[in-house]
Amino acid sequence: MYKMLVIGLSAGGMPLVKQLLTHLPNDYSLPIAIVVHLPKDHQSNFDKVLDCVTNLPVSIVHDKEPIVEGHVYIAPPSYHLLIEQNHHFSLSEDKPVKSVRPSIDVLFSSAAEVFENDLIAVILSGANSDGADGMALVKKLGGLCIVLNPAETEFNTMPNAVIKAVNVDYVVSIEEIISLLVCVDEKE
Amino acid sequence: MTTLIKWKNHHIQDVEVNLLLHALNERYGYDFTGYARASLKRRLLDLMSYFELEHLTQLIPIMLYDEAVAQTVINSVSVPTSEFFRDPFVWAYLRENVIPLLASFPRINIWQAGCGFGQEAYSLSILLHEAGLAGRSHIFCTDINPEFLHEAKKGCWAIRNLNPWQNYYEKSGGTGEFADFFIEQKNSIAIRANYKQNVEFVQHNLVNDDVFKEVQFVMCRNVLLYFGEELQNHVVSLFTRSLERGGYLLLGSGENILDLKEHHPRLELLDYSLQIYRKTMGITSHV
Numbered sequence: 001m002y003k004m005l006v007i008g009l010s011a012g013g014m015p016l017v018k019q020l021l022t023h024l025p026n027d028y029s030l031p032i033a034i035v036v037h038l039p040k041d042h043q044s045n046f047d048k049v050l051d052c053v054t055n056l057p058v059s060i061v062h063d064k065e066p067i068v069e070g071h072v073y074i075a076p077p078s079y080h081l082l083i084e085q086n087h088h089f090s091l092s093e094d095k096p097v098k099s100v101r102p103s104i105d106v107l108f109s110s111a112a113e114v115f116e117n118d119l120i121a122v123i124l125s126g127a128n129s130d131g132a133d134g135m136a137l138v139k140k141l142g143g144l145c146i147v148l149n150p151a152e153t154e155f156n157t158m159p160n161a162v163i164k165a166v167n168v169d170y171v172v173s174i175e176e177i178i179s180l181l182v183c184v185d186e187k188e
Numbered sequence: 189m190t191t192l193i194k195w196k197n198h199h200i201q202d203v204e205v206n207l208l209l210h211a212l213n214e215r216y217g218y219d220f221t222g223y224a225r226a227s228l229k230r231r232l233l234d235l236m237s238y239f240e241l242e243h244l245t246q247l248i249p250i251m252l253y254d255e256a257v258a259q260t261v262i263n264s265v266s267v268p269t270s271e272f273f274r275d276p277f278v279w280a281y282l283r284e285n286v287i288p289l290l291a292s293f294p295r296i297n298i299w300q301a302g303c304g305f306g307q308e309a310y311s312l313s314i315l316l317h318e319a320g321l322a323g324r325s326h327i328f329c330t331d332i333n334p335e336f337l338h339e340a341k342k343g344c345w346a347i348r349n350l351n352p353w354q355n356y357y358e359k360s361g362g363t364g365e366f367a368d369f370f371i372e373q374k375n376s377i378a379i380r381a382n383y384k385q386n387v388e389f390v391q392h393n394l395v396n397d398d399v400f401k402e403v404q405f406v407m408c409r410n411v412l413l414y415f416g417e418e419l420q421n422h423v424v425s426l427f428t429r430s431l432e433r434g435g436y437l438l439l440g441s442g443e444n445i446l447d448l449k450e451h452h453p454r455l456e457l458l459d460y461s462l463q464i465y466r467k468t469m470g471i472t473s474h475v
Contacts, residue, residue: 062444062460063413064224064420076442079413082226091413091442092227093269110226113198141196 002144002184003118004067004083005030006111008104008134010037010126012155014049016148016174017124021054021072023178028056030120030185031067033083033111035075035102037126047074063091075102082110098130108134117142120184122177124148126158132165139166144184146170146177204244205229208261211248216258218332219395220265222419231264238264259335266333268304269410271349272311275441276359279311281462283361286436287319290404296325297403299430301394301423302411303329306340306387307353312407313383314369318362322386328401330392337389343379350377394423399430406431410440421451428454431467439463 009017013036021032036046050072051058058072067073067087075081079091080102097103108121108131121138123131125148139145145168150156152173163171170180205228206221213219220228236244239257251258273279290296296316300309309329316322331337354366370377392400394411406427412420424445427437437455439445443463448455455465 061442063440063442064417064444064446066446079442080227082230084224084226084416086417088417090224090226092224092230093410093413094227094231094267106230110230113226116196141198 001118002030002120004111004115005032005120005122005181006107007032007034007122007124008036008108008126008131008158009034009124010100010128010130010155010158012125012127012153014038016153018050018053019174020124020178020181021050021056023182024054024056025182025185026055027070028182028185029069030181031069031071031073032056033061033067033073033075033081033089033107035081035104035107037100037102037128037130038077050074061089061091063089065089075107078102080106082106083114084110085114087114098128100128100130103134104131105134109137112137112141112143115143119143120146120181122146122148122181123159123162124174125153125155127155128157129161131158132161135162135166135168139168144169146172146180148177149173201229201233201244205232207245208232208248208251211252212258212261215252216255216262217396218262218265218393222395222416222422223265223414224416227414228265231267232261235261235264262333263335266336266414268302268331268333268336270304270307271356272307272353273356273360273362274308274409276356276361278438278441278462279315279356279360281459281464282438283315283319286405286438286464287315287321289434290325290436291319291321293404293432294324296321296405297401298325298327298405298407299401299403299427300327300329301331301392301406301408301427303331303340303389304336305345306343306389307345308407308409309340309387309389310343310369310379310383313387314357314362314364316386317383318364322382325386327387328403329387329389330394331389332391332393332395334391337391341389343384344373344376347372347375347377394426395419399426401430402432403430404432404435405438406436407438408440409438410443412439412443417446420445424452424455428452428467433467433469435467437465437467439465 150159357366
């Protein structure tokens with residue numbers, strides 16, 4: 001039974017993540033943490049943009065916030081987002097990783113250590129290789145690794161980098177990602 | 189005899205982190221054991237590649253016998269990140285709402301905890317000068333790291349910062365000429381002496397040291413991020429004790445005090461997105 005879903009995206013990922021959230025059921029129970037790279041000014045209303053497409057509660061993470069089921073969390077601009085062993089979020093201003101902060105690698109790695117095989121990690125679209133190292137740890141610790149088919153996005157550096165570095169479980173279309181995520185959350 | 193159980197590497201690394209922190213504390217008196225673990229572990233594991241080690245625990249003997257290595261470890265654990273008038277909306281709020289109320293106190297003492305290289309301390313000093321309060325205010329800036337304090341006292345930064353900081357200053361409602369606060373040197377800008385007059389830098393460790401002054405305003409931005417929940421509670425209590433009734437506490441905008449009512453009944457949250465609190469005016473009791 002999965003307990004946490006983490007999603008990383010950069011260039012070209014915005015419409016994809018909107019589509020994804022739109023199609024999740026209102027009683028979706030997995031908590032979702034999202035790292036997105038965007039220019040600082042654009043990022044400030046990212047939570048409102050996502051809030052419009054889903055009935056799940058959406059918010060920007062504050063430090064030490066406990067993770068709640070069925071909630072969509074977004075990494076604040078300029079902070080790394082991490083997960084602590086007590087299932088609370090934490091933020092840090094440590095130096096950028098692969099020139100970015102927040103870093104997908106940082107979130108995925110810390111989530112992998114806490115949730116191990118109860119974790120699902122999804123990489124959508126982007127123009128750099130952030131996420132590849134994080135996904136490698138997710139895989140190593142038994143989590144489910146899903147990557148968008150690079151043919152489905154013009155910004156395919158990120159999904160390609162992840163596929164090259166990690167023997168992921170699924171390389172599929174956004175529609176198939178949605179079905180997978182809905183499937184794993186279906187109640188007995 | 190029981191069989192020993194195999195552990196995953198990341199669990200073993202948690203043991204290594206504990207051992208290293210224990211050694212650092214016992215040998216040098218720097219206690220990082222209460223720090224938030226996820227980011228602390230990342231920073232410490234980064235040292236492995238820096239020192240070209242296979243395991244973090246290999247750093248322990250080197251660090252125990254070599255003070256310079258220990259200083260590198262300490263510096264890597266407490267990384268200061270700051271800018272002048274960073275998060276301009278916060279400074280606009282201070283300018284409009286906090287400074288005018290601070291003006292009602294006969295003497296204004298401010299404690300800026302975790303001052304790093306001093307950018308926020310001098311931003312405050314500029315704000316107090318602009319409000320005409322510099323003459324009766326004093327800013328105590330503390331940090332755990334003497335190397336940072338030394339830099340902060342100098343008050344010099346790379347000149348490439350001037351434009352972005354000027355932009356923040358203007359967005360915060362500043363109407364002066366930002367460059368006038370500095371003396372321009374070759375590749376750097378140095379804060380002018382009159383903005384240094386009421387600023388004092390003191391070494392203070394939030395983990396072990398007590399309150400040292402009654403203050404009307406505590407500013408501690410993006411420091412509690414690095415602390416675990418227990419340590420954060422301890423430090424917020426320290427700030428509360430230090431504050432005069434009606435005084436203000438400002439944290440970093442991404443920060444958050446958990447279970448405020450239960451743990452810190454003397455503090456009232458004024459604005460969640462700004463993370464500004466006020467010590468209640470109620471009867472004095474022991475916090």
